[in-house]
Amino acid sequence: MSSTAYVVDEVTAEELDRSAEELAGLLVETVNGGASVGFLASLEPGESSAWWRALIPDVAAGRLVVWTARAEAAGRLAGTVQLRPATTANGRRRGEVAKLMVHPADRGHRLAGRLLAALEERAARWGLRLLVLDTETGSPAERLYEATGWTRVGSVPDYAADPKGTLHPTTIFFKSLVR
Numbered sequence: 001m002s003s004t005a006y007v008v009d010e011v012t013a014e015e016l017d018r019s020a021e022e023l024a025g026l027l028v029e030t031v032n033g034g035a036s037v038g039f040l041a042s043l044e045p046g047e048s049s050a051w052w053r054a055l056i057p058d059v060a061a062g063r064l065v066v067w068t069a070r071a072e073a074a075g076r077l078a079g080t081v082q083l084r085p086a087t088t089a090n091g092r093r094r095g096e097v098a099k100l101m102v103h104p105a106d107r108g109h110r111l112a113g114r115l116l117a118a119l120e121e122r123a124a125r126w127g128l129r130l131l132v133l134d135t136e137t138g139s140p141a142e143r144l145y146e147a148t149g150w151t152r153v154g155s156v157p158d159y160a161a162d163p164k165g166t167l168h169p170t171t172i173f174f175k176s177l178v179r
Contacts, residue, residue, distance in 0.1 A: 005072040006079075006111055008118045013060035017053065019068060022077040024048035030101045031163045036136040037099055041163035055082075063087065067118050069102075069111050078106040081115040083123055083131075095123055097133040100141065112144050124177045131177065136160065137169040150175045 011019065027048045031039045039048075058064035069079040079102040085095040097119060102111050123131060135141040137155045146152065150173040159170035 004106070004109060006069045006106075006109070006114065007072050008067055008069045008114050010118070010122065011059070011066050011068055013056045015068075016056050016059050016066055019077065020049050020052040021045075023052045023068070023080060026077055026080065026101055026103055027052070027099075029103065033104060034163055035101070035141075036139070036160050036162045036168065037101065038160070039163065040161065040165055043163075058084075065119070065122060067115055069106075069115055071106065078103050079111050079115055081112075081119055083119050085123075085126065085128060093128060094130040094132065095126075095128045097131055112141075113148055116144075116148055120175070120177060129176065129178050131175045132172065133174075134159070134170045134172050136162065137171045142171050145173045 016023075024045050025048075027037070027039065028043055028045055030037055031041060031043050055064055055066065059066055063084065065083045065085075067081050068077060070076060071078050079100075081100040082098045083095050084098060086092060097116070100112055100115060102115075120131065133145070133150070134156075135145060153172040153174060155169045155171045157169045158167040161167055
């Protein structure tokens with residue numbers, strides 16, 4: 001493991017717009033690497049970039065929070081994660097975690113854990129008491145969530161397709177932020 005330092009920051013709508021091409025590259029790389037993050041292997045960079053840019057209004061309105069991690073020395077994008085707080089009156093105490101991605105070159109540096117920690121700290125400051133997420137059953141992400149204190153609820157068969165279109169079960173997790 002190298003001594004690469006990373007900076008994890010919450011991004012503004014303007015920063016998201018400026019980073020859309022880099023984030024698109026990370027998303028395409030993640031999907032091509034086989035991760036089930038909601039896209040099929042036919043994902044093109046232009047489509048990926050448009051998807052990121054479509055999130056800008058939600059970030060600007062506070063309906064979505066996005067973090068990025070950058071390799072400090074190079075300023076290169078290394079990872080990202082998202083938090084979408086519930087907007088219904090009966091759900092304003094909870095949020096959904098999505099699109100945790102770490103560039104293959106940056107895996108093994110505990111970067112995913114740092115991204116999650118930043119998200120959890122912000123969620124708690126925001127008054128959220130409960131976070132939920134889903135991930136492909138048996139994936140490395142599933143082991144990460146278990147190792148970082150998330151509680152497994154169960155799995156749903158054939159919930160999502162991997163990038164090749166093959167259906168897989170998905171494990172649902174939650175984490176209470178009440179200390």
